[in-house]
Structures are given as structure tokens and as C-alpha cells.
Amino acid sequence: MAQDQPVATTFAASTTRDAATALAGVDAELARRYPGDPGTRQPVHTVYVPGDAVDEGTPRSWGDQALELLDAHAPDAQAFAAVLGLPDALAEPVHRRVRAKLAHQPVEDLRIDFEDGYGPRPDDEEDAAAARAARTVATICRDAAPGTAPVHLGIRMKCLEAAVRDRGIRTLDVFLTGLAEAGGLPGQLVLTLPKVTYPQQVSAMVRLLEEFERAHALPSGRLGFEIQIETTQSVLGPDGTATVARMIDAAAGRCTSLHYGTFDYSAACGVGAAHQALDHPVADHAKAVMQVAAAGTGVRLSDGSTNVLPVGATARVHDAWRLHHDLVRRSLARAYYQGWDMHPGHLPTRYAAVYAFYREGMEQAAARLAAYAARTAGDVMDEPATARALSGHLLRGLDCGALDSAEVAKLTGMTRADLDALAGRPAAR
Template sequence: MTQGETVSTTFAKSVAEGIAGSLSGVDAELARRYPGDPGTRQPVHTVYVPADVITPETVGEWGRSALALLDAHAPDAGALADVLGMDTALAGPVHERIRAKLRREPVEDLRIDFEDGYGARPDDEEDAAAARAAQLVAAACSQGADGPAPAYAGIRMKCMEAAVRDRGIRTLDIFLTGLMEAGGLPGGLVLTLPKVTYPEQVTAMVGLCEEFEKARGLTPGRIGFEIQVETTQSILGADGRATVARMIDAADGRATSLHYGTFDYSASCGVSAAYQAMDHPAADHAKAVMQVAAAGTGVRLSDGSTNVLPVGDQAQVHDAWRLHHGLVRRSLARAYYQGWDMHPGHLPTRYAAVYAFYREGMERAGERLAAYVGKAGGDVMDEPATARALSGYLLRGLDCGALDVEEVAAASGLDRAELDRLAGR
């Protein structure tokens, strides 16, 4: 058959039109439920600091403490390579970038904690702490913030369970009201709803957001929140149905991410304290369910943390670093690009793992993207979905400081705008 020759068909035009009509509802539902990645920066970690100890200097202090620990226990690239088993050629730029990051932006996402890290306090004390938290977040997110500031900041309130519900709602109200009085809700605001067990609790949180928006004249949908997966009921309900997808649905577009809570979830599964960890089979099951439920929805994922701290003598610090580094690398390989850090000493190995992950794959990702764009073939034939993943990989490396625009352009032949387009941003 030659080009331009008429082909024979059997279906009348009305057949396709009829199918389009019958599937129009499904088309709309797919677009609503699965909008894809929001195309914004995702922090590589979240740092939790109890509300009673947070100060305007906390972020800078974490950076200085982490840098001092790095100087003491891995002062140069060779030492870092020895501790973490990293290739020496890779360790050089990684070590240099860690040092720069700890000075410039040691914490990417700061959460002021009013839940487990804070506990039960007299109402007047928590009221004052919530008002102070609003002042700190407003100052940290302002353009004129003194010292290093996180790109994202907010609070973790108490959960929606009956015993602490009223207190959590009041703290949220004081905090958001304080932000409005300080100039409005900052762009990097993040709220965390912990210990969710039923979708109805998510619906209640949506109601609070809606009421605040109406009262303050905000655009509907302006306030979003994270959902913490810390209970067995958040994975499997009493009726035997998977719960995570129902929670995302209940959030009505306001859920920004799902955060796995290592220790609460492990404990709720009956895992002994000595075996509660990010790589326990119970954790892997929960995170796999979270991953499938969130896929395509625009809701992002965050892994949990380790409670093994890099403190003590050098051998203890190195052991804790190797553990943390390995866990972070494991999460990255499983497409969990964010996690929690509980101590300043976790920052060097957080950034070591993240930076090595992006730097060691940059050249190959760039080559594959260049071949895809130029349709040049090569030893791997990539599809549009893989091109999106490859460009997203490079963009995440750029966002956190692992990669520079110039070296990504040299590897791929693409600038930031072209990467954004391929990633669907």
C-alpha cells in the first residue's frame, strides 16, 4: 500500500462517538484523580524539631553542628569515601557539595512538632508555642530571613483522635491565624496531620481548611496538608479494604504527601523495638501500598527515619553514618525521594547519599535523554514515560544542589526549560 492510498474501514463514525460519550465520565475522573506530579520542588528530607526548643537560630545551628561533625569524623573526600564505601572520584564533588549545602541550606523542610516530640502541655503553654511558631515560620519564609532558611516550613499538629482533637484544632487555628496576621500564608507552608486511622479524619481536616479559607477570604484549596501513615488502619481498614487510596480521595485534592512513620507503624504491627526500622518487611509492605495508592495522583511520598544517632566516639559515629547512608540509598532506589532526619548528625549522610545518587547517574541519564530527544537510538530504547522519569531525576538533582545546570546541559544537551517540558511540569 502506498502513502496517500485510501484504506478500508468498517466502523461508522458514530461508533467512536458513542464510545467517547460512554467514557466521558471516566475521562473526567481520570483527569481529576490522576493529575500527575505537581511539577514543584520536593525536599529531600523533613527535620522535626519540638515546638518548645525551636528558635530562630535552629536551622543555622543544625548546619553548624553537622559541619563540625563532618570536620571531626570525615574531614576530606578520602575519609568520606572510606567511611561510606564511596568511589573516591565521586566522593570529591560530593564532599564539597555537602559542605556548601550545610552552610547555605542545611534544612530543606522544617516541621515544628506539637505531637509526639512535644507532648501534652497546659493549654496556655501550647497556645503561646503555637503563636511563636507562626512568627518563626513567617520570618523563616520571608525574603529577608537572616541566615540559612528552609524552603518549606510548618507544623505537625496533634491528631484527630478524641483525646487530643480539640487541642490540635486550636493549635492549627492559632498558627494559621498568626501567619495571616504576619502577612499571609507563605508559599512554602506545610501542615502535617499525624496518626490518621480513618478517611473521615482526613475529611475533618479538609473541613477545617475550608472554614479557615472562607473566614480569611483565601482562595478555595489554598491550604493543603500531609497525611502521616503511622497506624495499621491507615493501610488496611477493619473491613479488609485498603485505606490509603480512600484517604487520598477524602482529602479532595488537598493531600500533598504521604509520610511513613517508622516507629509508630512498626509498633502498631507488634514489631519489637529492636527491630523497628525503615527496612523491616512490615515497613516495606506499608510503603509499597502507599506508593501504588499515590501513583499518578500528585501526592508525594516520604520515608521515615532511623533513631540511631551519630554520637559518641568516631567508631560509633561512623557506624551510625553507614546505617543512615545505606537506608537513605535504599529509599532512593525504591523511589522514596524524601525522608525524615532526627539529628544534625544525619545531615552529612543524608546529603552524601542524595548527592551520590544523582551524580553517579547523571551522565547516563543525560545520554539517554539526548538519544530520546534526537531519536538517535543507542543501546536502550526509551519510551515517553521513561523520558519523564529521566528528566525528573535530573531535575531533582538540580533542586537539591547535587547537580549544576551547566553539567546537566553538557550531559544531556538540554536546558532547564526543556527538562521541565519532558518531565511534564
Template structure:
């Protein structure tokens, strides 16, 4: 058998790659390396909220978050005051895990009922006289600034403006301008860390570019760091998924955002309607929804742009039987989204909050022991029944981190099960 000797420069005594060939490879791939780093930076490492609550601008008030929490707790205590009642509502087992989830959800509704709040100037607000919307934009900014200053704001909050279509473009730009300028003036010279803007009904990548140019101009004139203001893109039209040239338009929209896109939010009802789905069948689990979200998911993978599912318009109100039926529907849809790696969704009513958190907390607590064991085995190189790859270790770490962020699991129990602290989990998740 022949032997190849190796010195510090590579193989000796036989054929090898020349220095010129290696240099040519580096020159060839340097632009690719730079493009990969720019387009696919990976996850941002920040917390992603489990939901977004939409409140019409005229209904938004200083006590909105507190009031949503109060109403959510009232519904929870009235219609699922015990784990057994909750089990009956959802058609699940009344066991120790559900009892734990029940207690944790109640505490969450008291502590932090809303993780992300969007003040809506679009469909939920509708067309208004200019003076009225001007005043509402200023008022919204002042209330947001006050909530942040008082420590009463949810982790994320902001506004949804009208879209960039010709009929409402000027109005949307004016509202955004008033909101940002007032917020900046009311916030001690800066913008809140959790500020989120939402651009709805995007059909062409150029509409995304238009918002980028406006934000660049605002940052420059306000003395803010370049790129300070990001935004979500709402996917509500068929043109946002498939363009006239047959390409996936949503990927072009992420590129057009020039690093400012923070999320892609699926719009259940507008998108379904644009596909001709009748009102009775417009749902998060309709095949047209699954197709659109699959395209969104692939387009966003690795870019750091996060995904959000839509909502159900079946509201948990009325008799206990009616509330339970609506809760089961909502719970099952949220669990379905979580299994498909959609870790965020919309909630349209305070009574949706109990089942949002029951579904989310059950998802993370059910898988806690198995995920922790696999990750501990990976770190220890102990093998076990499953031989996990580094990519799976990233997924396992990300799963545990999401559970920690929303309060479904506790730092102490994760460390006890894995031997890892938050910093090590962040590192394994590639953050």
C-alpha cells in the same frame, strides 16, 4: 491483496465505524476522562525536599536552621574532614566522585542545611497545659513569619499538629487555628508559599475529611483562595494501610483530601509498633515497612501526592567510631530509599544531615552521565543500546530535575550533557 482507501472521514469502500458508534464511545468514556484528570493529574512540577527535619515546638527558635547547619558542619569536619575519612566511614571507594560529593555537601551544609522543617506539636512535644501550647503555637507562627520576611526560612516549613482522635482532637484544632491565624496576621495578609501542615496517626478517611472541612472554613473566613492550604498525611497505623473491609485505606485518604494532600509520610516507629515489631527491629528496611510503603506508593502513583520515607533513631554522636557506624547505617538506608523511589525522608539530628546529603548527592552524580546520555539519545531519536519509551524519558528527566533541585548537579553540566535547558526537562517530565 485487497486495498482500503482512506479519505478525510476514514476508510471508504468497505466496513467502517458509524458516527453513532463513535458518539456512543465518547459518551461512555467522557466521565472516565474527567475522573482520570481529577484523580491522576500527575506530578505538581514543584520542588520536593530531600528530607524533613522535625523539631519539638518548645525547642524551635529563630536560629534553629542556622544552628542545625553549624552542628552538622562541625560533625562533618570532625569525623569526615577529608574524602578519605568519609570513605572509611561509609565503606565506599575514595575516588574522584566522592571528593566532588564531599565538597558539594560541605557547601550545601553552609548554604542550605535544611530543606524542610516541621515544628512538632505531637509526639516530639507531648501533652502540655493549654495555655502553654497556645503560647507555643503563637510563638511558632511569629518566628516562621519573621524567618520568611528575612529570607532566612528553609524552602518548606510548617507544623505537625496532634491527630484527630477524640482524646487530643480539640487541642490539635486549637493549635492549628492559632498558628494559621497568627501566621496570616504576621505575614502581610498572606501565607508563605512553602507552608506545610502534617496530620499524624490517621486511621480513617473521615479524619482527613475533617481537616479538609476545617481548612475550607478557615480559607472562607480569612478570604483566602479555596484550596490554598494543603497538608501531608502521616501513615503510622495499620488501619491507614488496610481497612476492616480489606481495601487499601490510604487510597481512600488521598480521595478524602479532595486535592489538598501533598504527601504521604511513613512513620517508622509507630507503624512498626502497631504491627507488633519489637523495638530492636523497628527500622525503615523491615518487611512490614516495605509492605506499607509499597501500598502507599501504588496508591499515590499519578495523583501528584508525594512520598516520604521515615527515619532512623540511631543518632551519630559519641566517638568517631560510633559516629561512623551511625553514619553508615543512615547512608545505606537513604540510598535504599532512593533506589525504591522514596526521594524524601526524616532527619532527627543535625549530624544526620551530612550523610543525608552524601547519599543523595552520590545517587544523582553516579547516574548523571548515563541518564543524560539516554535522554539525549531519546530526544535525538538516536536509539543506542537502550530503546526508551516516553515514560522512561519522563523518569530520566525527573531524575535530573531532582538532582538540580537539591544542588547535586549543576544546570550548566546537565545542559552540556543533554542539550536541554530546564524548561525542556520540565516538559519531558510532564510538568
């Protein structure tokens, strides 16, 4: 066999160095703006509860109410699967995991609401409620048994529009100061800024958090926040440019996620109340813009909610369950892995949809990932980007409890660290 011959080149070594020098600024900008997945667990939902209706027992109460609804309207795996149209093979494992989740950690993300769900109140009343919210969050974080507290929890303040700006800032201040006095800010703390219309409002939120950090000797950047996309101006600016990316940029690294606001956004677009829904075309457009703007930035996405509640007679509960289940499934297929839940009765179908989604895709994802790692692709030739998506699917399934580490390891031959590496995530923490 002939020896390898030297290859001929034209470019001088200085050419490569010059290209690196010319692109150094771009390299730094890419690293800053597009750091990739943060590698932390994303909750599958956010539960919003008005500030005057929440206490440290709220997560457990929601779980108990959800279990009562299951017992009353779908008492066994076959009945629940029949309502939702789950295949027989998934009926028992999904039902078992749903009940275990509701018994152990029913709420993954709790947001104490001082905006639309709370409404305008006298200042002394909202002050007292904000202080009570701080004590509630501190108590949950301090006293909950390991693995039972929400993954995230915090408040949604009023927005920074002129009419309610002072009240929103004061509620934020009372809440954060109360937490600081109660022992410090919990690691799972989340703040939500609603009804953003201009990037300058995001910048103003950043300045508020910077001031709080300085006053309490906290590390710069300790406080992040979610941006709710629920105004038309947050998607398309007055000059015709897309504005979501500008808001992420204005957050200066503090934006943790973008949450779609179903009803405010739909109403702003002129959609009638009967047709305001997660699957309306105006919702799909807004969420597609959000998705592109957030891609690669480490900012996560959350879908909105349905206001059809599973209450009343069994037939009505079943109809509401089917609607919610199908909407959650639709969001998952569109890479919206989180959404809002407005009622305890939404929890069974939230977890059923999530668990079925990850379990039904587990074996195929694992087989393709194992083939990719072994470079024996079978009838599918996957690329690194697809391997990231496959490992991401399994990791999200593991995070939420849909999958077990042992069964994933058996199917893939990989550890959690291996999956993290393929997904481009930092090591799990």
C-alpha cells in the same frame, strides 16, 4: 514507487463520537484524580523539631552542628568517602557539595512538632508555643537571605483522635491565626496531620481548613496538608480493603504528601523496638501500598527516620553515618525521594547519599535521554514512560543541588524547559 492506497475502515464516524461521549465521565475523573506531578521542588528531607525547642535560628544551628561533626569525624573528602564507601570519583564533588549545602541551606523542610516530639503540656504552655511557632515561621520567611530558608516549613499538630482532638485543633488555629496576623500565610507553608486511622478524619481536617479560608477570605484550596501513614488502619481497613487511596480521596485535592511513620507503624504491627526500622518487611509493605495509591495523583511520598544518632566517639558516629547513608540510598532506589531527619548529624549523610545517587546516575540518564530525543537508542530502546523517569531523575538532581544546569545541558543538549516537558511537569516555578 506505488502511490499510497486509501485504507479501508469499518467504523462510522458516529462510533468514535459515541465512544467519546460514553467515556467523557471517565476522562474527567482521570484528569481530576491523576493530574500527575505538580512540577514543584520536593525537599529531600523533613527535619522535626519540638515546638519548645525551635526558633528562627534553628536551621542555621543544625547546619553549624553538622559541619562541626564533619570537621571532627571526617575532616576531608577522602575520609568522608571512606566512611560511606563512596567511589573515588565521587569523593570530592560530593564532599564539596555537602559542605556548601550545610553552609548555605542546611534544612530543606522544617516541621515544628506538637505531637510525639512535644507531648502533652498545659494548654497555656502549648498555646504560647503555637503562637511562638507562627512568629518563628513568619520571621524565617521574611528575613532569610534568598535561597537559604527551608523550601517548606510548618507544624505537625496532634491527631484528630478523641483524646487529643480539641488540643490539636486549637494548636492549628493558634498557629494559622498567628501567621495571618503576622502578614499572611507563606507560600512554603506545610501542615502535617499524624496518626490518621479513618478517611473521616481527613475529611474533618478539610472542613477545618475550609473554615479558616472562609474566615480569612483566602482562596478555596489555599491550605494543603500531609497525611502521616503510621497506623495499621491507614493501610488496611477493618473490612480488608486498602485505605490509603480513600484518604487521598477524602482530602479533596488538599493532600500534598504521604509520610511514613517508622516507629508508630512498626509498633502497631508488633515489631519489637530493636527491629523497628525503615527496611523492615512491614515498612516495605506499607510503603509499597502508599506508592501505588499515590501514583499519578500528584501526592508525593516521604520515608520515615532512623533513631540511631551519630553522637559520641568517632567509631560510633561512623557506624551511625553508614547506617543512615545506606537507608537513604535504599529509599532513593525505591523512589522515596524524601525522608525524616531527627538530628543535625543526619544532615551530612542525607546530602551525601542524595548527591551521590543523582551524580552517579547522571551520565547514563543524560545519554539515554539524548538518544531518546534523537531517536537513536543505541543498545537500549526507551519508551516515553522511561524518558519521563530519566528526565525526572535529572530534574530532582537539579532541584536539590546535586547537579548543575550547565553540566546537564552539556550532556543532554536540553534546557530545563525541555526536561520539564519530557517529565510531564508544568513549567518550573
